Amino acid sequence: MDYKNFDIEDFITEQSFINYYLGTNLTDIEFWEEWVKRNPDKSELIIEAKSRLDDIFIKLPDNEYEEEYSRFQKSIGITNSAPTKINPVVRKMPGWWSLNKVAAVVAFLVVCSLLYFTRNVQDSGKNLAEAELSEPKIIEKFARRGQKNTIVLKDGSKIKLNSGSKIEFPENFGEKTREVFLEGEAFFDVEHDATRPFIVNSGGVRTKVLGTSFNIKNSKTHNKVEVALVTGKVEVFQQVSQEKITLAPHELLEVNSETNRVVKRNFEPGNELGWKDGIIQFKEAKLNEIEEVLESWYDIEIQFKQIPHNKGFTGEFDNESLETVLQGLSYAIGFKFKLEGNKVTIY
């Protein structure tokens, strides 16, 4: 079947896709994971299809599922720690064929590795030189002001870039690490790979993870980098002070890039990460913060003819138009505004 012409409705009514989404059938999981990797242009469609399925299902998060699964295994006395993979038992494949296939694959691998090994021995010096000469190609992705952008990396990790942010990463990750460079704010959902840590470099702070989801915000106007962890575990290195801090879920680390001061606190994910669902949140926000957020979110310029008195605004706007947001703010803070094209005048 040609899934390339599939529309969102086609995906969410396709049984194998649902099995992949639910994680209930290994064959389907493998098929779709491969398909998603091969069709990076479809990644946004796939993400949207999955979120449409979230209308119908409420899944238990992966980490909790793993806990439940090992509890189940213990309760029935399965002692091996490695999970038995979902195995389509019913697949009837004549024994000789699968044996033959295995043998063929093994033979192929042996030949390949022999070839590789002998070649390597012969011209290992030359290879090294070549490897050093060929610079890895760096890819840059942006979310322009007024936009957000979701990127799926080759390893399956997802990055949602907030407005006015940029991320750089090599076309192919190295063998030891997966490094990316961030300016601005992004939410990361990192595919687990114990052999290759995922490292985000941002404003002199290195955040290292194996597989987890977290948010990083690097604000130049506030001279600070914030790392907020949702699930899993991350290690944060402050490069100047060489300090290393481990975060647990719900913990947020604030690094001041001027003073190098580091503060760890708990956070309310509903409050800090709303941006990725289109929710603008303010918590006792001063005017300059409101200005910065709105300018980037809606791609506008705000001019103050008069500075309104604002003690700190708290509130949220869920997928609202600029006009609605301005109206809400103008009532709450007490100002008048004029909206012309992408220019807003406050008076």
Place this chain on the structure above:
Amino acid sequence: MYSENLNETEDENLWNQLRNGSVKALDIIYQQNYQVLFSFGYKLIPDKEIVKDGIQELFANLWNKHAGLSQVKKIRAYLLKALFNALIKQKQLNGLQEILPDYDDYKYLAIFSTEHLLIEQEKNEERLRKLKEGIKQLSKREKEIIFLFYYEGYSYKQIEKQTGLKYQSIKNLMYRALQRLKGFIYILAFLILHLII
């Protein structure tokens, strides 16, 4: 043209292996059904721990009583019903439910329950109202098909057999139903975020 990995003979085979005491069969059944069971259970009782324990107990029971299990054609349908009965009993014990509703009357309603939203998201009354409206607009047929397809894991062929409808009308009904629920994604996205956290 669509995968048939939940068809009846496969299910019957797997179930018979379990009845013969195969741990592996139980393990496969667990992995193939867990997320759907959780989803269904959570819509009945929006309390993660209760649902987790309920499923845990369900599988422990299956294992302890495997020799005495009767034949089953559709494993997932069987498990959903068993979980339903266990959770409803619990609700009754806790004084939250007075009469025991019948699974067949209740199942379509259950997956469109908005009770969990009420608990997670008190302040978003407006959103909740919208979701409820969307759900109200779904016909009984649409709910039935969504339940058969998404929850019980019926293939289109099996739904054709069950409902007497043609493949194309089933797809059409499903599209329309999903379209109605479309506007409400963000509520659930919010909810999922809550769940993860």
